[in-house]
Amino acid sequence: MLEIELSNFDALSEMKILLIRRDNIGDLILTTPLIATLANSLNCKIDVLVNTYNxxxxEHNPHVGKVHIYSKLHHRQPGQSSVGVIFRRLKTIFDxxxxxxDVAIIAREQWDKRPLQWAxxxxxxxxxxxxxxxxxxxxxxxxxxxQQIHIVELLNQFAEVLDIRQQPGSLELYVTPQELENAVQSLALPSGIPLYGLQISARKPMQRWQADKFIELAHRLGREQNCxxxxxWSPGSADNQQxxxxxxxxxxxxxxxxxxxxTPVVTNTLRELMAAVSLCDQMLTSDGGALHIAAGLGKPVVALFGNSEAWFWGPWQVPHKIISAESRNVGDITVDMVEEQFLQLRETVIATAQ
Structure with missing residues (x-):
């Protein structure tokens, strides 16, 4: 019996796994607990197929091995030809x-034809x-x-198929000391007072909070305390089609x-955004990639939800407050509601730290 169990363990530890996650930034961040669970349980690194955008x-994730990159035509860089994108895709297929x-995991809430083709x-x-x-x-x-379970718990079922019984951990993002130092130097922020991040962009119209409400909230918080x-925000003009x-x-x-x-934070790259968010003591953002970046960096976050489900997409394993609009339109959330929850979260975090 012991010999059989050891043999099964050896087979698992030698397993080569490809995890396919070609979706948005937040989707990939929410998959990092699964990557860590697989890597730690099998004592190996997990290879991942992603897109150039996410x-x-x-980067710098110790649980990740080879990263295969899928280039979408509409994500190609300025000056990069369609032929070049297709050539790179062929190379990825070959690699x-x-x-x-041994195993390909389509790490999505529902299988789809395109990731299945890659598998x-x-x-x-x-x-x-x-x-x-x-x-x-x-x-x-x-x-x-x-059942109504969080997407991180849903994705953890892939580990269970491989007989790995382990609760998922936190989201994982890794900012280097040099990236952090660059952010500190470029922003020249004060010390000794709270740094509050206000993230104003949202891809979906029903997730967008109005500019005037951000302005009012900032003035109220500024009157309340020295901060x-x-x-x-997402860089670029609103009329940019791509x-x-x-x-x-x-x-x-x-x-x-x-x-x-x-301080306006102009970020040209995703890594710059991560480094700047890591400096914040607390974040306010609608549901989206920035929410999960904040959670991946362990930041307390107030999350605004409109026409997406907070029980599925909410902040994972960080102190947080969720404000869901009854109308499913974030624009209907009042400044009073956000101010109250923001200050309550701050008080809770301070009390917990003491």
């Missing part, structure tokens, strides 16, 4: 096939996915749950907060 999330994976291209003996009516190529299909604000941003909204807020200690 790839920086995995994945050559790696010889099949890997030649993996086992393909694990969640969903119904799965094709024969998916050897291990996890039935959808009817400093860091203003975050990557619409909130430059105009940010400037509107900056112009009306000149009487406050507020």
């Amino acid at each position: 790839q920086p999330i995995l 994945i096939r050559r790696a010889g994976y 099949k291209l890997s030649g993996a003996k086992r393909i694990i996915a969640i969903g119904e009516n799965a094709p024969a190529a998916i050897t291990d299909c996890i039935p959808p749950t009817q 400093h604000f860091l203003l975050f 990557h619409p941003g909130d430059d105009e909204k940010a400037q509107y807020i900056i112009d009306r907060c000149k009487d406050l200690a507020l």
Whole structure:
């Protein structure tokens, strides 16, 4: 009996796993507990297929091995040709096939044809996915749950298929000391007072809080206590067809907060954003990638939810307050509600630290 158990352990520890997560930034961050669980339990590094947009999330993650990058045509860099993107994609296919994976995991809430194609291209003996009516190529299909569980807990079921029984840990992001030092030097922030991050962008219209409400909240908090604000937003103009941003909204807020200690944080890269958020003592943001960046860096966060489910997408394993709009439109959330929850969270964090 002991020999059989040892043999099974050896088989697991030698397993080569490809985890496929080609989705948005927040989706990949929410997958990091699964990556850590697999790596720690199997005593190996996990190879991951991601896209060029979310790839920086995995930099310096000790549980990640080879990162295969899928280039989407609409994410190509200025001056990069479509032919170059396609050539890189072919190279990625070759590298994945050559790696010889035993298991491919489609790390999504529901299997999809495109990640399944990549799983099949890997030649993996086992393909694990969640969903119904799965094709024969998916050897291990996890039935959808009817319970209201967080997405991190849902993704943890992939580990259970491999007989790993472990509760998922926290989200994991790794900012280097040099990145942190660069952020400190470029922002020149004061010390000894709270640094509050205000993140004003949201991809979905129903998740957007109005600029005037951010302005009012900042003035109220500024009157309440001696603090400093860091203003975050998605860079770019609102009329940019490929990557619409909130430059105009940010400037509107900056112009009306000149009487406050507020520093606009212009971030050109995802790594710069992570480093700047890591300086904050507390964040306010709508549901989205920035929310999970804050949680991945262990920051207390007040999260605004409109037409997305807080029980599924909420902050994971960090002190937080969730404000869900009854109308499912974040724009209907009042400044009074946000101020109250923001100050309550701050008091709770201070009390816990004492």
